[in-house]
Amino acid sequence: MGISxxxxxxxxxxxxxxxxxxxxxxxxxxxxxxxGHPDTMGVLHDINRCIGCxxxxxxxxTVNELPKPEKPFDDLSVLDQKRRTHADVYxxxxxxxxxxxxxxxxxxxxCNHCMEPACASACFVKAFKKMPxxxxxxxxxxxxxxxxxxxxxxxxxxxxxxxxxxSPKVTKCTLCYPRVQKGLxxxxxxxxxxxxxIYGNRKELIKIARERINKHPDQYIDHIYxxxxxxxxxxxxxSGTPFSEIGMREDLGVTSAPELTSGPLSAVPIVVGLWPVxxxxxxxxxxxxxxxxxxxxxxxxxxxENAADEEMKKQIAKIKQDAAKDKEAAxxxxxxxxxxxxxxxxxxxxxxxxxxxxxxxxxxEKKEDE
Amino acid sequence: xxxxxxxxxxxTYSKGITYLIMGAILILMPxxxxxxxxxxxxxxxx
Amino acid sequence: xxxxxxRISIKPMITPINVVLGIILxxxxxxxxxxxxxxxxxxxxxxxxxxWGIWIGFDLLCGVxxxxxxxxxxxxxxxxGLKRYHSAVxxxxxxxxxxxxxxxxxxxxxxxxxxxxxxxIFWQQGTTSLLFEVGLCVFLYLTVxxxxxxxxxxxxxxxxxxxxxxxxLTILLTILGVVLSTLHQSSLGALYTIVPSKLHPLWYSGxxxxxxxxxxxxxxxxxxxxxxxxxxxxMHDKMDETHLRESEGIVLGxxxxxxxxxxxxxxxxxxxxxxxxxxxxxxxxxGAWFLLELIGFVALPAFxxxxxxxxKNIRLIxxxxxxxVLGIILxxxxxxxxxxxxHLPSAERYFPGWxxxxxxxxxxxxxxxxxxxxTTHMPILYEHPDYRSDH
Numbered sequence: 100m101g102i103s104x105x106x107x108x109x110x111x112x113x114x115x116x117x118x119x120x121x122x123x124x125x126x127x128x129x130x131x132x133x134x135g136h137p138d139t140m141g142v143l144h145d146i147n148r149c150i151g152c153x154x155x156x157x158x159x160x161t162v163n164e165l166p167k168p169e170k171p172f173d174d175l176s177v178l179d180q181k182r183r184t185h186a187d188v189y190x191x192x193x194x195x196x197x198x199x200x201x202x203x204x205x206x207x208x209x210c211n212h213c214m215e216p217a218c219a220s221a222c223f224v225k226a227f228k229k230m231p232x233x234x235x236x237x238x239x240x241x242x243x244x245x246x247x248x249x250x251x252x253x254x255x256x257x258x259x260x261x262x263x264x265x266s267p268k269v270t271k272c273t274l275c276y277p278r279v280q281k282g283l284x285x286x287x288x289x290x291x292x293x294x295x296x297i298y299g300n301r302k303e304l305i306k307i308a309r310e311r312i313n314k315h316p317d318q319y320i321d322h323i324y325x326x327x328x329x330x331x332x333x334x335x336x337x338s339g340t341p342f343s344e345i346g347m348r349e350d351l352g353v354t355s356a357p358e359l360t361s362g363p364l365s366a367v368p369i370v371v372g373l374w375p376v377x378x379x380x381x382x383x384x385x386x387x388x389x390x391x392x393x394x395x396x397x398x399x400x401x402x403x404e405n406a407a408d409e410e411m412k413k414q415i416a417k418i419k420q421d422a423a424k425d426k427e428a429a430x431x432x433x434x435x436x437x438x439x440x441x442x443x444x445x446x447x448x449x450x451x452x453x454x455x456x457x458x459x460x461x462x463x464e465k466k467e468d469e
Numbered sequence: 470x471x472x473x474x475x476x477x478x479x480x481t482y483s484k485g486i487t488y489l490i491m492g493a494i495l496i497l498m499p500x501x502x503x504x505x506x507x508x509x510x511x512x513x514x515x
Numbered sequence: 516x517x518x519x520x521x522r523i524s525i526k527p528m529i530t531p532i533n534v535v536l537g538i539i540l541x542x543x544x545x546x547x548x549x550x551x552x553x554x555x556x557x558x559x560x561x562x563x564x565x566x567w568g569i570w571i572g573f574d575l576l577c578g579v580x581x582x583x584x585x586x587x588x589x590x591x592x593x594x595x596g597l598k599r600y601h602s603a604v605x606x607x608x609x610x611x612x613x614x615x616x617x618x619x620x621x622x623x624x625x626x627x628x629x630x631x632x633x634x635x636i637f638w639q640q641g642t643t644s645l646l647f648e649v650g651l652c653v654f655l656y657l658t659v660x661x662x663x664x665x666x667x668x669x670x671x672x673x674x675x676x677x678x679x680x681x682x683x684l685t686i687l688l689t690i691l692g693v694v695l696s697t698l699h700q701s702s703l704g705a706l707y708t709i710v711p712s713k714l715h716p717l718w719y720s721g722x723x724x725x726x727x728x729x730x731x732x733x734x735x736x737x738x739x740x741x742x743x744x745x746x747x748x749x750m751h752d753k754m755d756e757t758h759l760r761e762s763e764g765i766v767l768g769x770x771x772x773x774x775x776x777x778x779x780x781x782x783x784x785x786x787x788x789x790x791x792x793x794x795x796x797x798x799x800x801x802g803a804w805f806l807l808e809l810i811g812f813v814a815l816p817a818f819x820x821x822x823x824x825x826x827k828n829i830r831l832i833x834x835x836x837x838x839x840v841l842g843i844i845l846x847x848x849x850x851x852x853x854x855x856x857x858h859l860p861s862a863e864r865y866f867p868g869w870x871x872x873x874x875x876x877x878x879x880x881x882x883x884x885x886x887x888x889x890t891t892h893m894p895i896l897y898e899h900p901d902y903r904s905d906h
Contacts, residue, residue, distance in 0.1 A: 224635045244627020499687055
């Protein structure tokens with residue numbers, strides 16, 4: 100065959116290269132921190148600049164070809180009520196009255212396009228996907244309609260077509276993925292007359308936000324909402340009013356959805372690996388115990404049988420002994436009887452003889468006495 | 470090898486393989502048990 | 516096939532129970548048509564903030580927990596070698612199989628496109644989702660339960676050879692059943708680990724999967740006790756001597772097991788409180804509700820079980836089983852409905868509509884009808900004379 104040195108080294112190089120890539124990806128499971136795709140885009144929403152004109156809502160409705168609402172978009176009376184996204188409303192602007200002042204703060208609400216989307220983590224058919232450009236998109240063609248994504252979303256964004264019997268969809272903002280692919284701006288960003296929305300690379304947006312906060316510390320709270328919330332989001336917010344006062348939860352934490360579920364998920368394969376061993380072990384032990392118990396039982400029966408045998412033998416022996424004794428006794432008795440009889444006979448004979456001699460001897464004796 | 474930009478992508482990939490391994494374990498473990506106890510005295514099954 | 520005239524009771528068809536069942540089934544059929552022609556909004560109070568209602572909270576979460584009797588009973592008998600529980604295995608397997616089948620049926624009502632339910636398993640796997648784990652395990656376990664149940668059907672239909680083959684697989688199926696049950700029972704709890712911001716801290720815990728798994732054990736045991744007492748009342752004539760003789764021992768044994776597992780459950784719930792330092796929440800309204808659940812529906816029934824076991828009071832144990840089952844339902848409702856979205860204003864909270872409740876009752880009614888059919892026709896509560904002591 101003859102492997103040339105060069106070829107060998109080539110293979111070796113290839114091997115080490117794979118090893119290197121394997122290492123870099125394998126680290127991912129350890130303490131690796133994922134930064135997201137470098138091309139991740141996002142939108143910076145400067146809440147201080149928002150005037151609540153609802154132009155973004157209108158643009159969203161148009162570009163997504165959604166049904167027109169009952170009240171037109173220039174009717175600002177809808178701002179009196181707190182609203183959320185719905186099946187045919189991907190974005191809403193809410194108005195908040197702050198303190199006793201007549202100050203109104205307007206906040207736009209839509210999908211935040213998480214860096215680690217909870218909806219994607221929760222979906223059991225992978226219907227949600229974080230695209231390299233930052234959009235979290237939804238694939239209607241596989242959706243079963245379980246609505247776990249809606250449960251999982253910490254921002255309560257995905258909505259569902261509850262009145263659709265045959266092909267209900269989950270709906271939400273796509274960060275205008277189709278438009279962005281064509282090189283256009285997201286509908287809402289394009290429509291905003293006040294530049295309260297800026298579309299750009301997420302890292303750049305964070306820099307801009309930081310600059311504005313640093314430049315005007317009196318106008319902004321020192322917090323970029325979305326930089327770290329739930330592992331970070333593509334949408335970022337800066338505001339002069341505390342976020343919790345304008346309907347944005349500050350208690351969400353920084354742990355992303357996949358991190359929250361990674362513990363239980365990692366327990367699953369361990370159970371699969373160890374439960375069969377544990378359960379088979381218990382089964383084998385209980386089986387073995389049964390077997391031992393059975394053997395002991397059998398032994399006990401045998402022992403009982405043996406004991407019974409022994410007893411029997413003893414009894415037989417005793418009977419035999421008794422019989423022997425009886426026999427002996429009988430013989431003895433017979434012998435004795437015989438002897439006795441013989442003795443009696445002899446005695447009687449002797450007596451008779453004695454009587455005979457007595458009568459014969461009686462006269463001379465008498466003579467002698469006289 | 471894929472490059473993963475998010476934990477979500479990484480977990481989709483790694484859990485996918487892990488599920489396949491789980492399936493293999495569930496098939497192989499009983500077979501291995503049979504191999505292990507093959508020469509034991511025949512015992513009655515339920 | 517043996518005709519056993521002595522066991523087939525001739526009961527009048529029009530009994531109060533049958534009338535009620537009939538009404539529920541009729542209403543259910545109408546609602547089914549409404550659901551599948553008008554969509555979820557016609558029959559449910561679900562909205563965008565509350566996407567899961569009682570069809571998940573009761574039909575799925577409670578249904579799966581209360582069907583845990585299958586794996587607890589079969590593992591006690593076949594794995595732990597407690598053969599005196601043997602006569603409890605078949606009814607438990609049957610109810611577990613029916614329970615899971617009904618859970619899957621209920622999911623057809625809840626999900627938007629039920630014909631796509633096989634998608635996550637066969638088409639595109641969302642492996643990072645705990646719901647995927649649940650779906651996969653429920654699918655596999657339903658199959659396992661079906662196979663475990665077939666011997667009874669084969670005895671009824673008269674296929675001794677097929678039956679023989681399945682019976683040989685008993686241990687394998689039992690172990691597989693326990694593995695799958697461990698996984699999906701716990702994963703149902705783990706579904707909620709993704710929402711620390713929506714579920715009240717007293718119920719949210721990293722231990723949620725453990726809580727769900729452990730509570731499923733005593734849920735299953737209590738459900739076996741509860742069904743047993745019902746079956747004794749209404750199906751007494753179907754039971755053979757073995758079943759009747761063993762039943763007292765089963766009640767005492769299961770009551771004892773449930774009681775001790777519940778004590779352990781209370782212990783780990785307290786540990787959960789301590790680990791997350793949630794003590795201060797106990798002094799709020801939700802805290803009182805939490806204590807009602809933990810003390811009133813776990814600790815107390817556990818204690819009453821213990822009294823029942825010590826005094827060999829069968830009635831008391833059976834009543835405690837109902838209590839415990841109610842406690843499980845309360846716990847699952849708390850997690851899925853009451854403590855979920857607790858931060859939302861009450862106007863945005865969910866309360867089930869009557870049609871949702873009717874559909875849930877409809878599904879339970881289907882279960883009762885099928886259970887009665889199967890227990891009257893197949894050797895569930897008695898051993899088939901041709902296969903006696905053959906297990």
